[in-house]
Amino acid sequence: MGMNGLMKAACGAVATLTLSGVLAMSAAAEPLIGQPTDKEMGLQPNVTELGHEVDWFYNGLLFPIITVISLFVLALLVWIAIRYNRKANPTPAKFSHNTLIEIIWTVVPIIILVVIACFSMPLLKKFNDVPTPDVVVKATGNQWYWAYDYPELGVEGIEARLLPEAADLKKAEAAKVPYLLATDNKLVVPVGKVVHVQVTANDVIHAWTVPAFRVKVDAVPGRLNSLWFKADKIGTYYGQCSELCGQDHAYMPIEVQVVSEADFDKFIVAQGGKTRAMIAAEEKAATAAAAQAAADAAASAQADDAASAQAAPAEAAATPAAAPAAAQPSSSPAAAPAAAAPAAN
Structure with missing residues (x-):
């Protein structure tokens, strides 16, 4: 077989393999959203x-x-x-470059x-x-679970651990939960909003990763790393710790639930926090109260100034009338003998 024949055979093999791959991919099941798909x-x-x-x-x-x-x-x-x-x-070339x-x-x-x-x-x-966030989340890696806080909304200490039934393949299939991915508590975020995730760790290096969001960042003790995403579809999305962190590294999943804004507000209230609308209303009320207090203080000061201005002329008018009365000599002891002398004569 000549050189041309070998090249044609190689190209044919590549084309066959490519076509087979395309057909296999097209015949595969519809890929799942937010989690791995078998044979995909x-x-x-x-x-x-x-x-x-x-x-x-x-x-x-x-x-x-x-x-x-x-x-x-x-x-x-x-x-x-x-x-x-x-x-x-049989005779190799002699040139070097x-x-x-x-x-x-x-x-x-x-x-x-x-x-x-x-x-x-x-x-x-x-x-x-990171653009101006609508929600700020702090994700803290621990051996071997994640803890989530919403510092601006007053929610702390949501610990997400692997579901017991998700640790076994058969039990996971029976419970219809993703194997080694489902957690007891979830990170809940609103759809269509910028979510800023601050990532750190308490013990060793972990990594917060969600493939469907195309985000991954290391969680380093003593350091605060950041990532952000804006999910445009409601659903549940899974990830895993992607940094070898110890014995149960494989049992440290991430589950993010993207919900509507109304459902997110309900979740925050149920966790004992305050929604952004509640915080905005409180800030508006506090601002109005401060403005009212400032207005009352200004009105009180103005009233005091007016009272002082009215009292000033009265004091000025009373001062000349008192002076002649104090200057009359008839009531002095020295004038009494002088008035009595002619009467004695």
Whole structure:
């Protein structure tokens, strides 16, 4: 078989494998939302604003580049193995390098990396620049469970542990809960709202990861890392601790329940917290009370000034009448003998 025949056979094999993969993927079951799907390939369906950009970056840019490079290297290996084996090329070449080829294989990878960077850096910036959040959650990793707080809403200490029935495959199937993913308590967030998650740990390094949100960040003791997401679909989404953290690392799942804003407010009230509407109403009432107190104080001060202004003329009029009365000599002891002298004569 000649060189052309081998290349055609290789291309045919690649085409056959690709077609088989496509058919297998199309024949697979509809992927589940928020959790792994058996025999499914690729990333989980995403439900966040930035997740769509991540998927395009991977499927539309990285994966084609990786595929082209892999096929090109495979073709080179096949060509070299056939063209330059001992039988086909008994006399090896004597040259040690080729300047043009070395320039090409240095410049082309640089160009590829620059193209990737031009798309990846803005995406990283969007993940790092947290917009003004609607809900702030603090997620604390422990061996081996997660604790959630809503510091701005007054809710603390929601501990999420693996459901006992989810720890066994048969019991999980009977209970219709995801194996090693379901938790007793859930992180509840509203749909269509920016959720800012502050991630830390109490003991060792953990990692808070939810594939459907395309978010992952390490939970480091003594450090506060951040991530954010904006889920656009109501549902339940699962993740796991993604940093080897000890004996029960595999039993430290994450379950996030995305609900309507009204249901989220009910959840916060049920946990003993206050909704944003309640906090806003209290702040409005406090502001109104402060304004009223300031107005009352100003009115009282104005009344005191008016009373002082009215009392001033009365005091000024009373002062001259009192002075002549004090100056009359008839009541003095020295004047009495002088008045009595003519009467004695």
